[in-house]
Amino acid sequence: MLSQKTIDIVKSTVPVLEQHGKTITTVFYKNMFEAHPELLNIFNHANQSRGRQQTALANAVYAAAANIDNLGAILPTVIQIAHKHRSLGIMPEHYPIVGENLLGAIKEVLGDAATPEIIDAWAEAYGVIADAFIGVEKEMYDKVEEADGGWRTFKKFTIAQKVKESDVITSFYLKPVDGKKLPSYKPGQYITIRLNIFGEKYTLNRQYSLSQAPNEEMFRISVKREDECTPNGKVSVHLHRNLNVGDEIEVSAPAGDFYLDTESTAPVTLISGGVGLTPMMAMYETIAKETPERQVAFLHSARTRKHQAFDQTLRDINESLPNSTYEVLYSEEGDGFINAEFLSKYAIKGSDVYVCGPTPFMNAVISALHEIGFTDDKIHFEFFGPAEQLELVQA
Numbered sequence: 499m500l501s502q503k504t505i506d507i508v509k510s511t512v513p514v515l516e517q518h519g520k521t522i523t524t525v526f527y528k529n530m531f532e533a534h535p536e537l538l539n540i541f542n543h544a545n546q547s548r549g550r551q552q553t554a555l556a557n558a559v560y561a562a563a564a565n566i567d568n569l570g571a572i573l574p575t576v577i578q579i580a581h582k583h584r585s586l587g588i589m590p591e592h593y594p595i596v597g598e599n600l601l602g603a604i605k606e607v608l609g610d611a612a613t614p615e616i617i618d619a620w621a622e623a624y625g626v627i628a629d630a631f632i633g634v635e636k637e638m639y640d641k642v643e644e645a646d647g648g649w650r651t652f653k654k655f656t657i658a659q660k661v662k663e664s665d666v667i668t669s670f671y672l673k674p675v676d677g678k679k680l681p682s683y684k685p686g687q688y689i690t691i692r693l694n695i696f697g698e699k700y701t702l703n704r705q706y707s708l709s710q711a712p713n714e715e716m717f718r719i720s721v722k723r724e725d726e727c728t729p730n731g732k733v734s735v736h737l738h739r740n741l742n743v744g745d746e747i748e749v750s751a752p753a754g755d756f757y758l759d760t761e762s763t764a765p766v767t768l769i770s771g772g773v774g775l776t777p778m779m780a781m782y783e784t785i786a787k788e789t790p791e792r793q794v795a796f797l798h799s800a801r802t803r804k805h806q807a808f809d810q811t812l813r814d815i816n817e818s819l820p821n822s823t824y825e826v827l828y829s830e831e832g833d834g835f836i837n838a839e840f841l842s843k844y845a846i847k848g849s850d851v852y853v854c855g856p857t858p859f860m861n862a863v864i865s866a867l868h869e870i871g872f873t874d875d876k877i878h879f880e881f882f883g884p885a886e887q888l889e890l891v892q893a
């Protein structure tokens with residue numbers, strides 16, 4: 499239990515940390531990786547370079563500190579982060595390393611302003627926050643390990659099939675090397691894949707949504723080749739160019755809190771941009787298999803026909819369902835973007851909405867959903883990177 503004094507100190511220093519938040523976490527990562535280079539086998543270097551992870555961690559620490567006497571209020575955020583941690587194999591023994599380096603960075607950046615009293619209060623608060631994460635993560639590890647066909651951290655899989663789905667997206671069907679059947683998962687969840695690439699010093703980890711309804715045989719991921727950027731995407735390009743049927747990678751058990759509520763039969767609208775359609779594929783297929791009467795709209799935006807994956811599959815599913823619509827816009831072929839006008843026509847009124855795509859796409863779509871009357875409790879979304887703050891446009 500934290501004393502009232504500690505709580506007061508922590509809460510009153512949140513604005514100071516917010517002001518220096520990014521500097522503190524940048525110093526923190528630099529110091530931590532110098533002292534513990536082995537952690538570079540876990541962290542995503544591209545996210546580090548682009549400052550995305552720094553922002554995500556800073557936001558999480560402020561949110562936790564501001565709610566330090568009532569962490570239950572941020573439980574959904576803790577659960578979302580814990581899913582990511584669990585999929586990456588983060589362990590309790592990692593927490594003191596983060597704590598020590600975070601406090602060190604606070605001291606270094608704030609200088610004399612970080613009195614021993616403030617540092618002690620933050621050390622105590624960090625302990626409470628870390629325990630909350632460790633507790634939630636332990637439950638998650640236990641649960642995935644105990645599941646039928648489950649495992650705790652990573653397990654070896656073979657690429658069983660490699661299928662080109664569009665000019666930029668290729669699917670990989672993954673089978674466990676031990677031949678056991680796979681655990682079920684919730685449509686919308688992702689796995690972390692872990693691999694070594696020749697010439698790379700550290701192991702690389704990336705998340706990929708499972709792009710089909712659960713089955714006992716194989717996982718399927720569908721990966722966009724990130725080669726229109728500098729530097730080129732390391733893992734996606736390696737998967738596309740160098741990995742083939744028979745090659746092995748390590749895979750975590752499915753994770754994530756962005757998934758279709760399969761207990762419900764309420765109407766659903768699935769909205770995706772580009773490769774953001776992967777979790778929606780799993781959701782749409784699951785509806786087709788389990789609740790074909792359910793009212794569903796699959797709304798998608800792709801750059802061109804050649805960029806789009808799964809068009810024929812989507813048409814087939816749509817035709818097989820009595821209460822489904824499938825609409826796609828090709829932005830570079832003159833169809834425009836998904837906006838309020840389009841959504842007021844095709845999004846099902848009062849439905850649960852799932853959104854996934856690039857960050858600017860999500861900002862635009864969620865702003866448009868608000869404009870036409872959808873409330874936040876109906877809108878679920880997933881970032882294909884560390885969670886960011888949405889920058890919504892007011893109507």
Ligand SMILES: Cc1cc2nc3c(=O)[nH]c(=O)nc-3n(C[C@H](O)[C@H](O)[C@H](O)COP(=O)(O)OP(=O)(O)OC[C@H]3O[C@@H](n4cnc5c(N)ncnc54)[C@H](O)[C@@H]3O)c2cc1C
Nearest residue numbers: 544547705706707721722727728731732733734776882883
């Ligand atoms: C929950 C979740 C689900 C996902 N599902 C999918 C999915 O189904 N399909 C899919 O294709 N992707 C998915 N992703 C994204 C995926 O995890 C990878 O981020 C993506 O494949 C890119 O990885 P990469 O290794 O190819 O690129 P990276 O090497 O990680 O590079 C990513 C970007 O960072 C830039 N970058 C790298 N280094 C630097 C630097 N030093 N300075 C500046 N910029 C830099 C690159 O130019 C590139 O634009 C998902 C992500 C999450 C979090």
Ligand code: HEM
Nearest residue numbers: 540541542545551554555558579582592593596628884885
């Ligand atoms: C209380 C302490 C911690 C907090 C508040 C925290 C917060 C976060 C947040 C907000 C994210 C981004 C989640 C997302 O993808 O949306 C994240 C991801 C991550 N965290 Fe933590 N974390 C903590 C402890 C740790 C520890 C101890 C480790 C291991 C050393 C760790 C390793 C990671 C990694 C590897 C990622 C993914 C990074 C990436 O993809 O770039 N975290 N964490």
